[in-house]
Amino acid sequence: MITTGNEKKGKEKLSLTSQRAVARLALYRRMLLHAKDDGQHTMYSHELADLIGVHSPQVRRDLMEVGYLGHPRHGYEIAGLISRLDAYFGMDQGIRMVLVGVGNLGRAILNYFVGKQSHISMEAVFDTDPTKFDRTIGGCHCYPLDQLYAIVSGKGVHIGVITVPAVQAQSVADLLVKAGVNGLVNLAPARLRVPPSVFVEDMDVTLAIEKVAYFSKMFSGDRGGK
Amino acid sequence: MITTGNEKKGKEKLSLTSQRAVARLALYRRMLLHAKDDGQHTMYSHELADLIGVHSPQVRRDLMEVGYLGHPRHGYEIAGLISRLDAYFGMDQGIRMVLVGVGNLGRAILNYFVGKQSHISMEAVFDTDPTKFDRTIGGCHCYPLDQLYAIVSGKGVHIGVITVPAVQAQSVADLLVKAGVNGLVNLAPARLRVPPSVFVEDMDVTLAIEKVAYFSKMFSGDRGGK
DNA sequence: ATATGTGAACCCATTCACAGCG
DNA sequence: CGCTGTGAATGGGTTCACATAT
Numbered sequence: 001m002i003t004t005g006n007e008k009k010g011k012e013k014l015s016l017t018s019q020r021a022v023a024r025l026a027l028y029r030r031m032l033l034h035a036k037d038d039g040q041h042t043m044y045s046h047e048l049a050d051l052i053g054v055h056s057p058q059v060r061r062d063l064m065e066v067g068y069l070g071h072p073r074h075g076y077e078i079a080g081l082i083s084r085l086d087a088y089f090g091m092d093q094g095i096r097m098v099l100v101g102v103g104n105l106g107r108a109i110l111n112y113f114v115g116k117q118s119h120i121s122m123e124a125v126f127d128t129d130p131t132k133f134d135r136t137i138g139g140c141h142c143y144p145l146d147q148l149y150a151i152v153s154g155k156g157v158h159i160g161v162i163t164v165p166a167v168q169a170q171s172v173a174d175l176l177v178k179a180g181v182n183g184l185v186n187l188a189p190a191r192l193r194v195p196p197s198v199f200v201e202d203m204d205v206t207l208a209i210e211k212v213a214y215f216s217k218m219f220s221g222d223r224g225g226k
Numbered sequence: 227m228i229t230t231g232n233e234k235k236g237k238e239k240l241s242l243t244s245q246r247a248v249a250r251l252a253l254y255r256r257m258l259l260h261a262k263d264d265g266q267h268t269m270y271s272h273e274l275a276d277l278i279g280v281h282s283p284q285v286r287r288d289l290m291e292v293g294y295l296g297h298p299r300h301g302y303e304i305a306g307l308i309s310r311l312d313a314y315f316g317m318d319q320g321i322r323m324v325l326v327g328v329g330n331l332g333r334a335i336l337n338y339f340v341g342k343q344s345h346i347s348m349e350a351v352f353d354t355d356p357t358k359f360d361r362t363i364g365g366c367h368c369y370p371l372d373q374l375y376a377i378v379s380g381k382g383v384h385i386g387v388i389t390v391p392a393v394q395a396q397s398v399a400d401l402l403v404k405a406g407v408n409g410l411v412n413l414a415p416a417r418l419r420v421p422p423s424v425f426v427e428d429m430d431v432t433l434a435i436e437k438v439a440y441f442s443k444m445f446s447g448d449r450g451g452k
Numbered sequence: 453a454t455a456t457g458t459g460a461a462c463c464c465a466t467t468c469a470c471a472g473c474g
Numbered sequence: 475c476g477c478t479g480t481g482a483a484t485g486g487g488t489t490c491a492c493a494t495a496t
Contacts, residue, residue, distance in 0.1 A: 023437055026440075054488090060455090072454080089443075105334035111329075120439060183439065209321075213315050219424065284465090287465095
């Protein structure tokens with residue numbers, strides 16, 4: 001087990017922070033990176049709270065959870081907190097991922113990573129379309145899907161991103177799990193069945209649209225001008 | 227006047243179901259559609275529960291919320307429940323949406339809708355790239371972004387889907403809101419500021435990956451070997 | 453005085469347990 | 475009986491309030 005320089009109190013709390021909390025922490029990190037780019041050195045909990053739309057005690061409690069202490073008069077030190085969050089997300093050791101399904105959606109996601117250097121790296125992409133084999137797409141080499149196990153297994157790849165049609169999603173998930181990933185980002189509108197040791201995050205655009213359909217109808221009780 | 231955005235003028239009947247509940251209802255609907263395609267006529271709460279990974283009382287409570295009653299011995303009647311859910315999501319009146327940003331991501335989302343007939347229709351798409359103007363992309367006519375207000379306003383378009391780079395997301399959101407949409411699906415990794423009468427659903431792939439990074443690390447005690 | 457750290461209260465979503473009905 | 479409908483209990487996440495530190 002590798003621990004980085006920043007020591008938190010002896011509490012190596014592996015506790016499962018709630019998914020909501022983890023998402024907020026990722027947002028804090030993003031805002032802190034922006035602030036750092038702008039030359040800021042410290043930030044108050046209430047500033048961070050305003051930036052992502054929560055209350056300041058929420059921020060303080062979240063940061064307490066990751067074991068980073070602020071300064072009662074000056075707030076939180078940005079660079080240090082970013083380092084702490086990097087460690088929290090395992091980015092100090094690097095996160096390796098692969099993507100399966102180089103359609104429009106897959107390419108869109110690859111574009112998020114091309115150019116900008118991140119602690120999260122896309123190691124390879126896979127597809128079943130022979131015209132894509134051995135090409136470099138979005139900065140990544142594209143391999144045939146049936147070589148996935150051979151290429152991914154044992155390489156310490158943590159995350160698989162699934163951007164294939166719904167009908168293929170489960171078989172791709174099975175393949176990725178067999179190859180050793182323990183986290184999946186599933187962009188296909190399908191429900192995946194995976195062993196409990198694998199974490200799945202579903203990103204279902206159709207579902208999101210339906211949600212918005214409901215709430216937007218509700219929000220527009222009257223649509224009279226203002 | 228300062229608006230805290232905290233005025234909930236909840237209508238008791240159509241009460242603001244929680245976001246989580248609405249997402250589940252959309253999933254129920256999808257599963258029911260599949261079952262109907264397979265020729266099933268009724269379904270039990272525990273079946274539906276298993277299909278989406280929740281407990282049966284949760285299903286019954288959710289369906290109670292939308293006011294659909296099952297039969298104590300035969301479960302829920304599929305066709306009727308689907309109709310009820312269609313009405314719940316406003317689909318019986320049709321949901322009209324537009325999409326802004328015809329990059330890979332935008333095209334991927336358009337592909338979700340091309341071919342399959344849905345109660346949700348994509349009315350038009352917009353971009354700033356002149357080479358795309360007046361072309362039909364994913365079954366939709368592409369207009370210049372600066373014609374958005376003229377084309378969308380007054381057409382009863384409910385939802386805007388934002389698939390532009392992060393830096394443009396806010397201005398596109400402003401435009402869509404001015405044109406009268408009251409629901410946004412935001413695929414850009416940016417935080418949007420909108421009036422409280424507009425519902426925003428963020429779909430942030432980068433955030434999702436970071437979430438999975440955390441939980442996948444946590445799920446795998448060590449990453450060295452097996 | 454101002455901002456953090458945190459126990460305690462609060463609130464809401466989920467789950468339980470059982471009444472009711474076919 | 476089996477399955478639904480739902481009040482009651484549970485549990486987890488958020489907010490409050492205040493002690494603490496500088």
